[in-house]
Amino acid sequence: MGINIGIDLGGTNIRVAIINKNGMVEELLQEPTEVEKGHLHTIKKMVNMIHTISEGKKRIDGIGIGAPGPLDPKRGVILGPPNLPGWDEVYLVDEVSQHFSASVYLTNDANAAALAEATYGSGKGYESVYYVTVSTGVGGGLVVNGQVFQGAQGFAGEIGNMIVQRGGSQYSNLNKGALEGYASGTAIGKQAKELHDIEGGAEAVFDLVREGNEEAWQIVNDAVDYLAVGIANVTHVVNPDVFVIGGGVMNAGDLVWTPLREKVKGYVYEELVPYINLQPSSLSGDAGVIGASLLTR
Amino acid sequence: MGINIGIDLGGTNIRVAIINKNGMVEELLQEPTEVEKGHLHTIKKMVNMIHTISEGKKRIDGIGIGAPGPLDPKRGVILGPPNLPGWDEVYLVDEVSQHFSASVYLTNDANAAALAEATYGSGKGYESVYYVTVSTGVGGGLVVNGQVFQGAQGFAGEIGNMIVQRGGSQYSNLNKGALEGYASGTAIGKQAKELHDIEGGAEAVFDLVREGNEEAWQIVNDAVDYLAVGIANVTHVVNPDVFVIGGGVMNAGDLVWTPLREKVKGYVYEELVPYINLQPSSLSGDAGVIGASLLTR
Numbered sequence: 001m002g003i004n005i006g007i008d009l010g011g012t013n014i015r016v017a018i019i020n021k022n023g024m025v026e027e028l029l030q031e032p033t034e035v036e037k038g039h040l041h042t043i044k045k046m047v048n049m050i051h052t053i054s055e056g057k058k059r060i061d062g063i064g065i066g067a068p069g070p071l072d073p074k075r076g077v078i079l080g081p082p083n084l085p086g087w088d089e090v091y092l093v094d095e096v097s098q099h100f101s102a103s104v105y106l107t108n109d110a111n112a113a114a115l116a117e118a119t120y121g122s123g124k125g126y127e128s129v130y131y132v133t134v135s136t137g138v139g140g141g142l143v144v145n146g147q148v149f150q151g152a153q154g155f156a157g158e159i160g161n162m163i164v165q166r167g168g169s170q171y172s173n174l175n176k177g178a179l180e181g182y183a184s185g186t187a188i189g190k191q192a193k194e195l196h197d198i199e200g201g202a203e204a205v206f207d208l209v210r211e212g213n214e215e216a217w218q219i220v221n222d223a224v225d226y227l228a229v230g231i232a233n234v235t236h237v238v239n240p241d242v243f244v245i246g247g248g249v250m251n252a253g254d255l256v257w258t259p260l261r262e263k264v265k266g267y268v269y270e271e272l273v274p275y276i277n278l279q280p281s282s283l284s285g286d287a288g289v290i291g292a293s294l295l296t297r
Numbered sequence: 298m299g300i301n302i303g304i305d306l307g308g309t310n311i312r313v314a315i316i317n318k319n320g321m322v323e324e325l326l327q328e329p330t331e332v333e334k335g336h337l338h339t340i341k342k343m344v345n346m347i348h349t350i351s352e353g354k355k356r357i358d359g360i361g362i363g364a365p366g367p368l369d370p371k372r373g374v375i376l377g378p379p380n381l382p383g384w385d386e387v388y389l390v391d392e393v394s395q396h397f398s399a400s401v402y403l404t405n406d407a408n409a410a411a412l413a414e415a416t417y418g419s420g421k422g423y424e425s426v427y428y429v430t431v432s433t434g435v436g437g438g439l440v441v442n443g444q445v446f447q448g449a450q451g452f453a454g455e456i457g458n459m460i461v462q463r464g465g466s467q468y469s470n471l472n473k474g475a476l477e478g479y480a481s482g483t484a485i486g487k488q489a490k491e492l493h494d495i496e497g498g499a500e501a502v503f504d505l506v507r508e509g510n511e512e513a514w515q516i517v518n519d520a521v522d523y524l525a526v527g528i529a530n531v532t533h534v535v536n537p538d539v540f541v542i543g544g545g546v547m548n549a550g551d552l553v554w555t556p557l558r559e560k561v562k563g564y565v566y567e568e569l570v571p572y573i574n575l576q577p578s579s580l581s582g583d584a585g586v587i588g589a590s591l592l593t594r
Contacts, residue, residue: 070568079568128449142535144446151536152425153572155565162533163526163564166462175529175564229460232472236459237534238439239448267460267472271367271376275450 002059002102005050006293008109009067011035011083014042016049017286018057019293023120025286029053039078039087047099060102062296065092066112066288069139073154076106082172083136105295110157111148112291113281114141117244119294121287122279126241130234131281132159134227135247138180142238160184164229182226185249191219206252223249224259231260231278232267239272246281299356299399302347303590305406306364306389308332308380311339313346314583315354316590320417322583326350336375336384344396357399359593362389363409363585366436370451373403379469380433402592407454408445409588410578411438414541416591418584419576423538427531428578429456431524432544435477439535457481461526479523482546488516503549520546521556528557528575529564536569543578 008015010033017028029049033042054060068081076093078084097104107115114123114131123129129143138160142149149156160180168177171187181187189201196215198204208216231243250256257280265273283290305312307330314325326346330339351357365378373390375381394401404412411420411428420426426440435457439446446453457477465474468484478484486498493512495501505513528540547553554577562570580587 070566072568140534144441149441149535152538153536153569155532155536155569156534158533158536158566160533161566162530164460164463166523166526226463229463233459233530234534235452236455236457237437237453237531238446239450239452239455241449269367269452269455269458271369272450272452 002061003057004293004296005063006289007065008288017289039090043095062102063104064292064295065106066109066292069108073107110139111141113287114143115148115294116287116291118143121282122244128240130240130243132245133247134249135185138184179230183223188223228263231264242277244279244281299358300354301590301593302360303586304362305585314586336387340392359399360401361589361592362403363406363589366405370404407436408438410584411440412445412591413580413584413588414578415440418579419541425537427537427540429542430544431546435481476527480520485520525560528561539574541576541578
């Protein structure tokens with residue numbers, strides 16, 4: 001029996017881990033992505049990290065990589081994600097494969113986290129799990145019967161680009177009125193800066209809310225309301241058994257969770273209200289590497 | 298070998314059909330629902346129609362019913378749909394089952410049509426099909442690998458209630474800013490009446506567009522734009538291989554299809570543009586009974 005390797009390739013850090021059969025992290029290496037040095041530099045670093053972590057092990061059974069979208073999981077190609085500037089049409093699976101005899105798989109980071117949460121985390125035991133991450137951006141992933149539903153071109157779960165306010169404001173390369181432009185941590189920080197000159201991003205806004213600042217509360221409440229719309233919309237498209245929600249913004253606790261649970265109920269059919277099931281993610285930072293390793297099973 | 302019966306229970310008509318192994322309608326009965334006479338009257342009529350159509354046949358292998366949502370397919374209960382007034386918590390499957398030895402199944406009408414289109418119609422051969430119907434209301438259904446994905450409570454595909462304009466206008470018992478309030482045939486007729494005093498509903502609006510009426514064109518163009526937002530949103534949630542789109546509004550032809558195809562492309566990631574695949578439904582009026590019969594397989 002060899003080892004299963006899960007990799008979380010982020011805009012800031014690369015994390016390479018050995019994951020055991022029970023979905024636990026056995027060993028973990030982390031290094032900065034150094035995206036400014038170009039994709040070849042990062043890939044070389046990733047390959048070295050795999051060599052290091054697998055040294056002395058019998059063999060590598062499989063390597064799974066979770067990376068920011070858009071990407072093409074079928075061809076194993078990164079397609080120019082905002083969080084990996086310069087990675088346009090990068091054949092990541094091919095690049096990594098030539099250094100190892102193991103099979104290499106690629107999926108987007110939200111799908112990897114979704115798979116981990118559905119298999120070992122808060123979504124365990126449910127038939128259908130929609131994972132949502134609310135941090136710098138807003139992303140998601142659908143898992144049905146233990147399998148990621150990637151969609152025809154691998155874009156299932158790209159809910160940050162879902163339009164919740166037709167004709168609304170533009171944010172990064174997304175649609176006008178897209179969810180991410182209203183509900184992400186970035187959006188909260190941006191609103192606070194523009195409306196009330198509050199510096200320090202979403203964290204600072206949450207601190208102010210805890211101090212009783214009404215303006216900060218209004219900004220958070222608005223963002224949560226948009227998030228509730230997004231979750232209700234996903235409900236109307238696929239009606240999953242459970243939503244597992246993670247990401248930095250959700251770490252703000254009751255401040256976000258209490259209004260969110262209430263607001264989602266206001267945006268679904270009355271008959272669905274008793275069944276709305278929103279759970280905090282439970283694997284946090286490890287979901288990415290655990291989920292990526294599951295691609296290899 | 299017995300027969301498979303498919304039933305389409307609508308607000309206006311009940312259609313009961315024998316469907317053969319190839320998904321063809323062999324015999325069909327249609328009678329008015331007479332919803333004003335109460336659900337017991339309608340159910341009695343449906344039972345009689347099943348007796349009539351199966352007379353002289355060896356046996357009934359299964360009965361599938363498609364009905365307007367909301368409903369609970371697992372319990373076989375109709376939950377008070379706007380198109381069947383007075384049908385609140387009606388145990389339809391139990392009511393029909395006591396008259397026949399065959400198994401009885403229930404799903405919503407859009408799911409039934411989705412299953413038919415995915416199996417025998419425009420969605421044939423695709424792994425994932427999202428069916429959308431645009432007529433009095435807007436509904437849908439997801440079929441993956443030949444199976445309807447009903448969702449945890451059977452509400453998958455209820456995209457008429459998807460919010461595309463947060464804080465927008467209210468329409469029937471749906472969410473404020475819900476898709477159905479902007480993109481349905483009813484919405485087109487209502488806009489035309491309110492804005493320009495055009496009588497005659499969506500049909501009249503389409504006629505005016507064909508005569509070159511600019512105001513009528515603007516109304517249609519707006520509705521199509523909202524529909525495009527809805528389809529793009531579904532793409533970002535599940536990224537299906539194909540959308541099969543039916544319903545009265547889509548019968549308006551190029552007038553609706555040409556701008557729709559263009560607009561959807563404007564609301565998805567650039568990488569997805571070449572793959573956007575919108576097909577007209579091909580089974581039209583028979584999709585309901587054919588799809589319902591497939592529940593029994």
